[in-house]
Amino acid sequence: MKKVLAGLAAAATFIAPSLALAEKLVIACGSVGQEADVCKQGAEAWAKKTGNTVELMSVPQDAGQQLAQFQQLLAAGSADVDVIRIDVVWPGLMANNFIDLKPYFGDDVLKEHFQPIVKNNTVNGKLIAIPWFTDAGLLYYRQDLLEKHGQKPPTTWQELAQSAKVVLEAEKKAGDSKLVGFVFQGKAYEGLTCNALEWIDSFNGGTIVDSTGKVTVNNPKAVEAVDFFAGLVGNVVPKGVLNYQEEEARNAFQAGNAVFMRNWPYAWALVNGKDSPVAGKVGVMALPKGGADGKATGTLGGWQLGVSKFSKNQKLAADLVKYLTSPEEQKRRALVASFNPTIMSLYKDAELLKANPFMGKLYETFVNAVPRPTITGTKYNQVSTEFRNAVYSTLTGKGKAADNLKKVEGKLNNLGKGGKW
Amino acid sequence: MTSPTTPIAASAVTGAPEPPPSALIRQRTRAAWIFLTPTLIAMALVAGWPLARTFWFAFTDANLTDLGASQFVGLESLKYVLEDPDWWTTVWTTFRFAFVSVFLETLLGLIIALSLNAHFRGRAVLRAAVLVPWAIPTVVSARMWAWMFNDIYGVINAIFLKLGLINEALAWTAEPGLSFVAVVAVDVWKTTPFMALLILAALQMLPGDIYEAAKIDGAGPIRSFFQVTLPLLRGPLMVAIIFRMLDALRVFDVFFVLTGGSTDTMPMAGYARQRMFEYQEIGVGSASASLLFAIIALFTAVYMVVGRVKLTGD
Numbered sequence: 001m002k003k004v005l006a007g008l009a010a011a012a013t014f015i016a017p018s019l020a021l022a023e024k025l026v027i028a029c030g031s032v033g034q035e036a037d038v039c040k041q042g043a044e045a046w047a048k049k050t051g052n053t054v055e056l057m058s059v060p061q062d063a064g065q066q067l068a069q070f071q072q073l074l075a076a077g078s079a080d081v082d083v084i085r086i087d088v089v090w091p092g093l094m095a096n097n098f099i100d101l102k103p104y105f106g107d108d109v110l111k112e113h114f115q116p117i118v119k120n121n122t123v124n125g126k127l128i129a130i131p132w133f134t135d136a137g138l139l140y141y142r143q144d145l146l147e148k149h150g151q152k153p154p155t156t157w158q159e160l161a162q163s164a165k166v167v168l169e170a171e172k173k174a175g176d177s178k179l180v181g182f183v184f185q186g187k188a189y190e191g192l193t194c195n196a197l198e199w200i201d202s203f204n205g206g207t208i209v210d211s212t213g214k215v216t217v218n219n220p221k222a223v224e225a226v227d228f229f230a231g232l233v234g235n236v237v238p239k240g241v242l243n244y245q246e247e248e249a250r251n252a253f254q255a256g257n258a259v260f261m262r263n264w265p266y267a268w269a270l271v272n273g274k275d276s277p278v279a280g281k282v283g284v285m286a287l288p289k290g291g292a293d294g295k296a297t298g299t300l301g302g303w304q305l306g307v308s309k310f311s312k313n314q315k316l317a318a319d320l321v322k323y324l325t326s327p328e329e330q331k332r333r334a335l336v337a338s339f340n341p342t343i344m345s346l347y348k349d350a351e352l353l354k355a356n357p358f359m360g361k362l363y364e365t366f367v368n369a370v371p372r373p374t375i376t377g378t379k380y381n382q383v384s385t386e387f388r389n390a391v392y393s394t395l396t397g398k399g400k401a402a403d404n405l406k407k408v409e410g411k412l413n414n415l416g417k418g419g420k421w
Numbered sequence: 422m423t424s425p426t427t428p429i430a431a432s433a434v435t436g437a438p439e440p441p442p443s444a445l446i447r448q449r450t451r452a453a454w455i456f457l458t459p460t461l462i463a464m465a466l467v468a469g470w471p472l473a474r475t476f477w478f479a480f481t482d483a484n485l486t487d488l489g490a491s492q493f494v495g496l497e498s499l500k501y502v503l504e505d506p507d508w509w510t511t512v513w514t515t516f517r518f519a520f521v522s523v524f525l526e527t528l529l530g531l532i533i534a535l536s537l538n539a540h541f542r543g544r545a546v547l548r549a550a551v552l553v554p555w556a557i558p559t560v561v562s563a564r565m566w567a568w569m570f571n572d573i574y575g576v577i578n579a580i581f582l583k584l585g586l587i588n589e590a591l592a593w594t595a596e597p598g599l600s601f602v603a604v605v606a607v608d609v610w611k612t613t614p615f616m617a618l619l620i621l622a623a624l625q626m627l628p629g630d631i632y633e634a635a636k637i638d639g640a641g642p643i644r645s646f647f648q649v650t651l652p653l654l655r656g657p658l659m660v661a662i663i664f665r666m667l668d669a670l671r672v673f674d675v676f677f678v679l680t681g682g683s684t685d686t687m688p689m690a691g692y693a694r695q696r697m698f699e700y701q702e703i704g705v706g707s708a709s710a711s712l713l714f715a716i717i718a719l720f721t722a723v724y725m726v727v728g729r730v731k732l733t734g735d
Contacts, residue, residue: 068694071485094486096487187595189681238572239596240592382700396683
């Protein structure tokens with residue numbers, strides 16, 4: 001039997017070079033909005049250029065569920081996927097399962113990207129992923145409705161609530177019964193963690209766990225922020241938002257049913273698309289401040305591409321990553337689907353700025369976005385879940401923020417024993 | 422049909438000690454085992470092995486990031502689950518869900534079965550039509566209902582608003598109280614046909630002469646239902662209920678699709694999934710999965726003893 005196997009292996013290596021001409025790679029990119037399509041176009045362009053084929057793996061929309069899917073695949077040592085799109089908060093969780101990309105990417109290539117992201121993707125000296133696009137929460141608003149009712153784009157959350165109320169009342173009287181004030185991502189998933197972190201940071205309430213590992217989630221400013229938003233629910237924020245992810249929020253806004261929306265930059269290309277009922281009526285700006293002495297902020301999001309260590313074609317997969325993260329491809333993605341490049345020089349590109357006016361204006365937001373507490377390492381998902389469950393409970397009226405955040409503080413202190421995560 | 426010549430059937434009727442089985446019976450038993458062996462092996466591989474592995478993981482601190490590094494920790498993981506208030510929230514949610522939905526399904530199933538048991542034209546078509554919800558995979562039907570429950574453009578809110586039952590659109594899948602109602606509604610919609618069909622099958626086995634006798638004794642339809650039909654249906658009904666209860670206690674998909682991740686609206690299986698795959702804690706997740714298994718087994722045992730349900734049949 002052994003001899004037969006050895007013979008087969010020898011035969012395989014003999015034939016392999018001729019087969020290696022056309023390899024098949026599998027890539028897992030996102031599925032929110034038009035991301036799968038845009039990813040496919042890019043991958044196919046590479047496939048055509050190199051004579052290989054690329055297949056897209058279908059993934060859930062929710063980042064948390066994606067992570068669960070990848071971790072099961074990788075824990076089983078599966079070679080079913082070669083290139084994986086990973087979230088900005090995952091490197092600490094997944095470093096073991098990715099190859100080091102340093103041999104494939106020179107310093108000159110890495111220098112073009114935002115350095116904090118490159119640093120974030122480096123775990124124990126190993127470069128596990130290349131930045132693909134960056135994200136931060138933005139405020140979308142209906143310019144036409146605000147102008148019609150004499151409102152200015154809000155600078156604080158309080159003003160947003162005020163303006164929304166004025167517009168809602170006037171429009172309801174005029175017979176628009178479906179209009180709501182403000183939609184965001186309120187379902188108990190990673191998106192709510194991002195939203196709530198923005199609220200708290202905009203009220204100067206910190207970042208759940210600070211950069212030294214200390215749990216800071218329970219403070220008066222954070223309590224004020226969460227209570228403020230709980231007060232909006234059922235008021236200018238419809239209760240249905242508590243089951244919204246990115247796409248539900250965008251669908252409501254794009255159908256013309258919401259005055260304000262918090263979402264990621266990808267929504268810009270879609271709400272201004274040819275078949276969008278609100279095309280040309282939408283403004284976009286940095287998220288409001290939490291009161292006059294608060295700050296404008298946004299949660300740092302963003303996605304990178306890494307190569308699975310179980311891939312049978314690591315070199316080729318790295319080449320695909322190189323192509324997809326190149327300046328040309330990042331520019332194309334920004335033009336057709338408003339994905340923010342991670343390459344700094346692109347923010348001065350006139351064509352790109354014309355398609356996405358906010359990218360130049362909001363450059364500061366992207367640079368100063370608030371990171372999620374990735375110092376918690378492999379416990380990040382637990383920290384995020386406990387935090388958003390507390391926020392979710394408060395939003396659904398189950399207890400006040402003061403009690404719920406205090407409970408979370410206790411749980412997080414148990415998880416990260418004395419700040420040593 | 423049991424033949425009076427077989428000694429097994431006779432002893433089952435009389436309850437007398439069994440005489441030694443005949444050569445034919447022994448041969449049949451042997452053949453049965455031979456034919457069953459492939460199935461048993463397949464079962465052991467696809468069900469037994471994962472189950473045993475889960476039990477083993479329950480005693481370790483296994484982590485998804487590095488399964489090889491797991492160590493035996495005894496009852497630590499189990500203790501963690503039992504001391505976690507979130508676990509008990511999910512236990513409470515699951516049992517509440519199971520009792521409410523199985524009760525409604527049984528009641529509605531009984532009503533539908535009784536109606537379908539009556540003789541009328543087009544009965545066969547109607548029977549087939551009733552089965553449609555049961556034929557749709559739960560994930561698909563839950564997704565479908567999720568759209569119908571949507572707060573802004575969902576058809577349910579539109580209908581209720583038009584009928585004047587509610588004043589403003591409700592967030593059916595977002596508020597914990599309402600989302601429980603929504604989940605139960607979807608489950609009842611899906612599984613009532615199953616109950617109806619089981620009960621209908623039992624109804625059709627009932628002997629007609631008893632009803633004639635009841636009629637001659639002057640019993641009206643309501644009285645003959647409570648004094649004839651229901652007692653005769655008791656056995657099949659109890660079996661049908663236990664089947665549904667087992668299913669309902671290990672519920673996962675309806676909750677997952679309709680309500681999403683909050684602990685307030687999570688069944689026990691959701692808790693196990695969250696620990697295993699979102700927190701990477703295979704050890705704790707397996708402990709909770711084993712606990713779920715134990716709770717269902719215990720519940721079944723108690724139910725069968727208290728209800729004197731015989732799954733083997735008489």
